[in-house]
Amino acid sequence: MAGELSISNLVGGFDYQQILDQMYALKSVQIQYYQERESELKNKKAALSSFDSLLEKFQDVASDLFDDSIFQQKAVSVSDESAVKVTISDPTAVDASSFDVSVIQTAKKDVWLSQAGVSDETAPVATTGGTLQISYGGDVIATIDYDTDTSTETPSTIQEIANAINSAQDKVRATVFFDGTNYRLLLSGEDTGADNTISVTETGGGDLLDVLQLGDNYTASHVQTAQDAVIEIYGTQVSSPTNDFTNVIPGMTITAEAPTTSPVSVTIDHDYGKVKDNLQKLVETYNSIVDFVKQYTGKDGALSGDFTLQDIRSTLFNKLDPLFQLGLFDVDKDTGHLSINSSKLDEVLSTDSKGLEDALTEDLKNNLYDYLIYVTGVDGPVQTEENSYDNQINYIEDQVDLTNKRISEEIESMKKQLVQLQLYMAKMQEVQARITQTFGTPSIIPGTSIKTTTGL
Numbered sequence: 383m384a385g386e387l388s389i390s391n392l393v394g395g396f397d398y399q400q401i402l403d404q405m406y407a408l409k410s411v412q413i414q415y416y417q418e419r420e421s422e423l424k425n426k427k428a429a430l431s432s433f434d435s436l437l438e439k440f441q442d443v444a445s446d447l448f449d450d451s452i453f454q455q456k457a458v459s460v461s462d463e464s465a466v467k468v469t470i471s472d473p474t475a476v477d478a479s480s481f482d483v484s485v486i487q488t489a490k491k492d493v494w495l496s497q498a499g500v501s502d503e504t505a506p507v508a509t510t511g512g513t514l515q516i517s518y519g520g521d522v523i524a525t526i527d528y529d530t531d532t533s534t535e536t537p538s539t540i541q542e543i544a545n546a547i548n549s550a551q552d553k554v555r556a557t558v559f560f561d562g563t564n565y566r567l568l569l570s571g572e573d574t575g576a577d578n579t580i581s582v583t584e585t586g587g588g589d590l591l592d593v594l595q596l597g598d599n600y601t602a603s604h605v606q607t608a609q610d611a612v613i614e615i616y617g618t619q620v621s622s623p624t625n626d627f628t629n630v631i632p633g634m635t636i637t638a639e640a641p642t643t644s645p646v647s648v649t650i651d652h653d654y655g656k657v658k659d660n661l662q663k664l665v666e667t668y669n670s671i672v673d674f675v676k677q678y679t680g681k682d683g684a685l686s687g688d689f690t691l692q693d694i695r696s697t698l699f700n701k702l703d704p705l706f707q708l709g710l711f712d713v714d715k716d717t718g719h720l721s722i723n724s725s726k727l728d729e730v731l732s733t734d735s736k737g738l739e740d741a742l743t744e745d746l747k748n749n750l751y752d753y754l755i756y757v758t759g760v761d762g763p764v765q766t767e768e769n770s771y772d773n774q775i776n777y778i779e780d781q782v783d784l785t786n787k788r789i790s791e792e793i794e795s796m797k798k799q800l801v802q803l804q805l806y807m808a809k810m811q812e813v814q815a816r817i818t819q820t821f822g823t824p825s826i827i828p829g830t831s832i833k834t835t836t837g838l
Contacts, residue, residue, distance in 0.1 A: 457653035475633030482645035489574035496594035499564030512588015575623025704745035
C-alpha cells in the first residue's frame with residue numbers, strides 16, 4: 383500500500399477586495415459606454431432646448447410686430463415745458479396735429495394764515511373759551527371746542543388746536559407757522575379748484591379768532607384764494623379744478639405749469655420708435671438663430687449632421703420675404719446675418735407707413751404666425767427630437783440600472799467564492815504547520831512543497 387501528499391505555493395492570504403475591484407472595472411466597461419452615450423444625448427437635448435428658447439424669443443418679437451398699435455404711437459414736442467406739459471394717454475385717439483396753448487392761470491388751494499399769533503406756544507391762545515367752526519366747499523367739516531386751561535384735555539395751546547383740527551377731518555390741513563417772533567395758525571385746503579374754499583368762524587363766545595386775527599372777519603388772513611386753472615386753446619378758454627386738462631382733446635392730458643405771456647406751441651407727430659426697435663429686435667434674434675445653427679450643426683457641434691435646425695432657419699428666412707420686398711433688409715453673404723437698411727426704412731415710414739403696417743400686421747403675420755406656433759409647439763420638430771432624446775436617455779438609464787444589478791450579483795457571487803477560498807487556504811496553512819511540526823527540519827520539506835511516499 384502506498385500514498386502521496388503534495389502541497390505547493392501556499393501563501394498566508396490574499397486581498398480579495400482588490401480582485402473584486404478589478405473584476406468590477408472590467409465588467410463596467412459597458413456602463414462607461416452607456417454613460418458616454420447618455421452624456422452625448424443630454425448635450426444634444428440641451429442644445430435643442432436652447433434653440434427652442436431662441437425660437438420662442440423670435441416668436442415674441444414677431445408678435446410685437448404683428449400688433450398694429452405700434453403704428454399708432456405719437457410723439458409730443460412743446461415749445462415751453464416750464465409753462466405747459468402734454469402727455470398722450472391714448473395714442474389711438476390722437477391725430478398728428480399742432481396747436482397753441484396759453485395758460486391764463488394755474489389752479490390753487492385755499493390758504494388762511496392768522497395775522498397775529500402768540501409768543502409762547504405752550505400758553506393758551508384765547509382769553510375766553512369757545513367753539514371754532516371750519517367749513518370746506520360750503521360744508522361744515524369740523525367743530526372744535528377750546529378753552530383757556532392747559533391742564534384739561536380740551537385744546538388750548540396753538541399746537542393743540544392745530545392737532546384737534548387735523549384729527550377732526552382730512553380736507554383742511556392745520557399747521558403752526560413761526561414767523562420768527564410769534565406762532566401763527568396756517569390752514570391749507572387739500573384740493574385745488576374754485577369750489578374748494580375754506581370758511582373759519584366762531585360759533586360761541588370765545589375770542590380765539592380775534593386773538594389770532596383769523597377767519598371770515600379778517601379778510602387779510604385769507605392769503606390765497608382757491609381757483610381753477612384756466613387755459614386758452616383754439617381761441618376758447620377752458621377751466622379745470624386741477625392743473626390737468628384731460629377732456630379738452632381726447633387721448634391727451636394738458637398740464638398747466640405756469641401762466642404764460644405768449645402762446646406755447648404744441649406739436650403731435652407720429653412716433654415710429656417702437657416699429658424700428660421691434661424690427662431691430664427681430665433682426666438680432668434671427669441673427670442669433672443663424673449663429674446657433676452654424677455653431678451647433680457644424681463639424682464639431684453637439685447637433686452635427688442634424689438638418690432640422692437648418693431647415694427651420696431657412697424657412698424663417700423665406701418667410702421674411704414681405705420685408706425683403708420692401709427693401710428693408712440687407713444680407714451678409716459671409717455670415718448670413720440680416721441688417722436693417724435704415725435709409726430705406728425711414729423712406730417707407732415717411733411715404734408709405736400704411737404699406738409697412740400692412741406688410742407687418744398682415745403679410746408677415748400670415749407667413750410667420752402659424753409656422754412659429756408649429757415649430758415651438760409640442761408636436762413641432764424641435765420638441766419631437768427632444769422627446770426622442772428623452773426616450774433614448776431613459777432607455778440607457780434603464781440599461782445602466784440592469785447592468786449594475788447584474789454586475790453586483792456577479793461580484794457578490796465571486797465574493798462568496800473568494801471567501802471560501804480564503805478559508806480553505808487558511809486551513810491548508812494549518813495543515814502545513816502541523817506537517818512542519820511533525821517532520822521537523824526544512825530539509826525534509828524543501829521550499830513550500832512536501833512529497834512523501836509510504837509503502838508496505
